[in-house]
Amino acid sequence: xxxxxxxxxxxxxxxxxxxxxxxxxxxxxxxxxxxxxxxxxxxxxxxxxxxxxxxxxxxxxxxxxxxxxxxxxxxxxxxxxxxxxxxxxxxxxxxxxxxxxxxxxxxxxxxxxxxxxxxxxxxxxxxxxxxxxxxxxxxxxxxxxxxxxxxxxxxxxxxxxxxxxxxxxxxxxxxxxxxxxxxxxxxxxxxxxxxxxxxxxxxx
DNA sequence: CTGTCGATCTACT
DNA sequence: GTAGATCGACAGG
Numbered sequence: 167x168x169x170x171x172x173x174x175x176x177x178x179x180x181x182x183x184x185x186x187x188x189x190x191x192x193x194x195x196x197x198x199x200x201x202x203x204x205x206x207x208x209x210x211x212x213x214x215x216x217x218x219x220x221x222x223x224x225x226x227x228x229x230x231x232x233x234x235x236x237x238x239x240x241x242x243x244x245x246x247x248x249x250x251x252x253x254x255x256x257x258x259x260x261x262x263x264x265x266x267x268x269x270x271x272x273x274x275x276x277x278x279x280x281x282x283x284x285x286x287x288x289x290x291x292x293x294x295x296x297x298x299x300x301x302x303x304x305x306x307x308x309x310x311x312x313x314x315x316x317x318x319x320x321x322x323x324x325x326x327x328x329x330x331x332x333x334x335x336x337x338x339x340x341x342x343x344x345x346x347x348x349x350x351x352x353x354x355x356x357x358x359x360x361x362x363x364x365x366x367x368x369x370x
Numbered sequence: 371c372t373g374t375c376g377a378t379c380t381a382c383t
Numbered sequence: 384g385t386a387g388a389t390c391g392a393c394a395g396g
Contacts, residue, residue: 304391348390
């Protein structure tokens with residue numbers, strides 16, 4: 167745990183207003199932030215290196231495209247900074263809601279770089295390969311022991327089991343964007359953001 | 371690359 | 384009750 171004191175000295179939870187903005191802006195600015203999962207007294211976490219933005223009702227790839235039709239799309243209407251977790255293809259995916267209450271948009275966290283509690287993540291994932299620990303949306307949920315019981319948490323609340331903190335600032339020239347992965351019908355603008363050259367990004 | 375396994379929800383029998 | 388769909392992961396060739 168070589169950077170432990172550095173990390174702790176930097177720890178500062180991002181305020182609620184951060185999430186009350188356009189999902190693409192939030193997705194971009196979440197790169198380089200620290201995602202921390204608290205389980206009793208232990209902590210697991212890492213730096214966010216890949217995200218995707220989703221625009222509620224205007225977005226055919228969004229679960230809220232057809233309105234408040236199920237549990238997932240209802241959570242999307244909650245206020246910014248709320249967690250949204252749902253199952254796809256047998257994997258939990260972790261999202262953070264953006265915008266004020268009533269605007270169904272959010273950011274999918276696709277990959278993190280493991281930093282805190284790596285040995286516990288190895289245990290949760292059942293593999294030793296560090297670079298494959300959290301380089302995918304389903305993988306990072308398993309590594310951090312995230313499931314639907316964590317739906318509706320506030321990532322800006324210090325007592326929440328999942329929080330997001332300031333960490334490092336990513337140089338604009340290192341922020342790359344592309345089209346989203348796995349969606350059948352994407353919007354014309356690229357909404358996937360990732361850190362150039364980071365080896366924990368899921369693809370490319 | 372290709373197929374299989376996967377947990378949950380929806381929409382029909 | 385169960386088939387079908389879904390923003391993945393993995394093993395195998």
